[in-house]
Amino acid sequence: MRLLDFLVLLLGWTIMSTATAAPFAIIIHGGAGTITRDKLTENKAREIRQTLARAVNAGYQVLEQGGRAEDAVTAAIVVMEDSPLFNAGKGAVFTADGRHELDASLMRGQDLQAGAVAAVRHTRNPILAAQAVMEHSPHVMLAGDGADQFAREQGLEQVENSWFDTPYRKAQWQKARQTASQSLSEELLDDAGLHKDDKFGTVGAVALDQHGHLAAGTSTGGMTNKHYGRVGDSPIIGAGTYADDRSCAVSATGHGEFFIRYTVAHDICARVRYRKESLEQAAEQVIMQALKAVHGEGGIIALDKQGKLVAVFNTAGMYRGWRTSQQAAAVTGIYEAGDER
């Protein structure tokens, strides 16, 4: 074969493979915290990895079939909400009055449309309520009874609040209450009452679809024994969730108050867009520098339009998993960076 023929062939193959294979990808998290090897049995770790892989693949399947990024995000999050392993949906932590109040948000990068719900008590999958708010209401954020009412009117499955109960979370709550009754202030409770790994467990997903659009979503049961109607970063667009096709899409997990004050998800996108930092640099600057300096614990997952994905956390571990159109299977990680397989 002459060199020219070879080059023409190569060019044709390159164009074809680019045209037929727009990159797509999904990355998820199931919470960051003091997740070390002594905290999990081999069996539990295996169960977590399997569920993370199942969530990744549920989203991946949507993308593979040419579906929208936001539908991949909700497909992945529904798997984690329905699993008792994470602090979202079934398995959510208990509030101070022994109930569950769930928060979720969803955003798409194409047109910056977004939806969020805070303190829902009866909607089985809060992430689907956030999607309904985004797609079927003129609003972005609904809270409390009104959010459940809207979800019900949209035909989303409603459950008794006790449906979210799990024995593990109930025991955790009872322990927190005992400690609280001995504590003088909520600050003391936070520092002494709860194992740090009990405070986290939020789930999230970020996807890039074949049409080149980004989306991000986050869902949580909040903080164990929370009272005063505390709202964390998960339902806050800009803090727990942000997606903008011009920069990136981000879902966060961690000590919510810091993530709100530092507008973490939007700040990472702003650094990429305005300061031309790489996604990796931006995530490092915010999570490993700014937040770490003030002991704001947690992490993020993010994706840009090139399908570049990052998972950055300043805690011992973060449940995570991802799959791109270049990969034959999902990889998952639990402990320190490099643990993915």
Place this chain on the structure above:
Amino acid sequence: MRLLDFLVLLLGWTIMSTATAAPFAIIIHGGAGTITRDKLTENKAREIRQTLARAVNAGYQVLEQGGRAEDAVTAAIVVMEDSPLFNAGKGAVFTADGRHELDASLMRGQDLQAGAVAAVRHTRNPILAAQAVMEHSPHVMLAGDGADQFAREQGLEQVENSWFDTPYRKAQWQKARQTASQSLSEELLDDAGLHKDDKFGTVGAVALDQHGHLAAGTSTGGMTNKHYGRVGDSPIIGAGTYADDRSCAVSATGHGEFFIRYTVAHDICARVRYRKESLEQAAEQVIMQALKAVHGEGGIIALDKQGKLVAVFNTAGMYRGWRTSQQAAAVTGIYEAGDER
């Protein structure tokens, strides 16, 4: 006098006047909307200007005495919350079920501490509840009954929900309900049911104190006839309120859903910090370009550490006022830019 003597004298005067007069400033808004001259009588316009000036001066006095930026912000906002002229505190709009649900947030630029309350029903001054959350709780955002409970425990004045009633807002609500019952959807209500100027009236303040610190705060009664527990941008840190000594401080007012999706307050600060835009450029880019392009109506007030202040709005008017340490008195504006006096 010899030239050298004169120069030494001039230098001494410059140093002295710089040392004794750190710049300080406050700027406030009382909502943006279709505020045109045919909508307000001369008397009503005078009353609004007088109240704006009173709010500016309440904050200015705190700054003049060496007080903190956040205390100047709350002093100014309390004046507007207590006035029936604005949609915040007394004079708040009615929800779909004929009550009042109030939102507020406060942030300081020195350490990015922030506090917010959503859907309080009994706390007379929601901005003071936001301040109490910032200063006396480990949380950033409290919502619903829990937020009122926290405010009550902090000793803040509680009132019957009907205390916020005013005849004007009641009539406005009744008109909105009639239109809503004839409408097929909430979108139609928004477009046809409410005069556009009925939708706005949020208040806010931004201050720079003599210690060189910035703060911003926002307070609102939300949207007339709102239901489903809708939350707007006012209690959302990053959307309605942001303050960062490294860039600027911002309070927003307008169609809240857009301000959340565009993370308006944080985006302006991010442009100043990362893209090195001037405060004026950043505000113009966000309000007159990005938001205007998608018909996101509203405006912002902002201040940077040099005491440079801006008021930018893409609506016909915005209630506004300001005073810097260079001014002998407050100026106020109602209609188009240039109307200040």
